Amino acid sequence: GAVVSQHPSWVICKSGTSVKIECRSLDFQATTMFWYRQFPKQSLMLMATSNEGSKATYEQGVEKDKFLINHASLTLSTLTVTSAHPEDSSFYICSGYGYTFGSGTRLTVV
Amino acid sequence: QKEVEQNSGPLSVPEGAIASLNCTYSDRGSQSFFWYRQYSGKSPELIMFIYSNGDKEDGRFTAQLNKASQYVSLLIRDSQPSDSATYLCAVGRTRGSGNNRKLIWGLGTSLAVNP
Numbered sequence: 001g002a003v004v005s006q007h008p009s010w011v012i013c014k015s016g017t018s019v020k021i022e023c024r025s026l027d028f029q030a031t032t033m034f035w036y037r038q039f040p041k042q043s044l045m046l047m048a049t050s051n052e053g054s055k056a057t058y059e060q061g062v063e064k065d066k067f068l069i070n071h072a073s074l075t076l077s078t079l080t081v082t083s084a085h086p087e088d089s090s091f092y093i094c095s096g097y098g099y100t101f102g103s104g105t106r107l108t109v110v
Numbered sequence: 111q112k113e114v115e116q117n118s119g120p121l122s123v124p125e126g127a128i129a130s131l132n133c134t135y136s137d138r139g140s141q142s143f144f145w146y147r148q149y150s151g152k153s154p155e156l157i158m159f160i161y162s163n164g165d166k167e168d169g170r171f172t173a174q175l176n177k178a179s180q181y182v183s184l185l186i187r188d189s190q191p192s193d194s195a196t197y198l199c200a201v202g203r204t205r206g207s208g209n210n211r212k213l214i215w216g217l218g219t220s221l222a223v224n225p
Contacts, residue, residue, distance in 0.1 A: 006153075034212065043198065043217040044154070093153045099144060099200075099211065104153040 003027050006094055006102025013084055013109055021079045021105045023094035033077035034095040035069065044093070050077045084109040113137060114201050116216035124224050129186040131219050133199030136180070142202040143175055143182045144213065147195045154198055157184070161205045189223040196220050 003026040013019050023033055031052045036044045048058040048069055056069035066088075068080040077096075081088055086109045093104040115134045123129045131145075142161055146154035160166045160173040160182065172185040182201075186193055200213040 044215050046212070046215075049212065091151075091153075099156055099159065099213070101153040101155070106151075 002097040002100040004030075004094060004096045004100055004102040006105060008105055009103060010106040011108070013107070015085055015109055016083055018080055018082045019084055019107060021081075021092055021094075021107075023077050023079075023096065023102050025075050025096045028097055029074040030077065030096040031074065032096070033071060035067075035077075035079050036093045036095065038091045038093065047079075050079075052077075081107065086110070112216075113214045114199055114216040116197075116199050116219045118217060119220040120222050121219055122222045122224060123189050125189060125191060127189050127223075129189045129193065129221055129223070131184040131186070131197050131199075131221065132181060133183065133201075133216055134181045135199075135201045135214070137201065137203065137214070138177075138180065139203055140177075140180075140201045142205040142211070143173070144200040144202070145171075145173060145182075145184045146198040146200065147193075148198055148218065149195045157197075186221075189221075191223050191225050194221055194223045 005024045007022050033050045035047045037047050038044050047062045048056045050056045050069045050071035052071045058064045071077040089109045094102040113136050144159045145157045148154040158168050160175045166173045170187045174183045196218040198218045199216040202211045202213045
């Protein structure tokens with residue numbers, strides 16, 4: 001149980017465009033979803049916690065206007081990277097139920 | 111002092127040996143402890159979790175928790191080359207089926223199992 005489906009697996013976008021990443025809980029109701037970012041050879045960095053039906057909680061130093069989180073239902077949370085720049089290129093991973101992860105999204109901004 | 115500390119490694123062991131991975135944490139109120147394995151370019155996968163002091167075994171893996179000393183370890187018996195990965199320790203303040211569980215992560219230990 002506790003399966004999280006994340007899409008897309010990888011995306012390449014041009015600088016200045018926006019990218020949306022979706023995470024769906026397949027067999028449980030996710031009132032909370034955690035969004036992480038991981039740069040090469042570094043550990044996970046928690047970016048924000050999304051809460052169904054309310055505003056997300058962002059970690060210190062994470063720009064909430066740049067990383068828009070929407071958690072409108074108990075099975076879907078989305079992260080939108082707005083006006084992406086090359087420095088936003090990273091591996092983005094969501095986690096639901098507190099301990100199960102999506103497969104991750106490799107974002108490359110060119 | 112970091113909240114969750116792990117030796118970055120790399121830890122190198124021969125195939126068939128026991129690999130021992132250690133993790134210390136600073137928050138005495140921590141209640142849940144997790145070990146994840148992460149292959150390069152992939153997302154972390156849960157190996158096991160432990161809540162109570164002592165040992166917990168699952169196949170070739172044994173987690174050991176000592177709350178008084180604030181450390182948790184992972185033993186991998188009969189190590190295989192396929193176990194070569196980064197092992198992440200994570201600690202939480204709540205236990206049980208956690209929809210709201212926020213975890214504090216270590217930086218991970220790189221393990222290399224040599225054939």
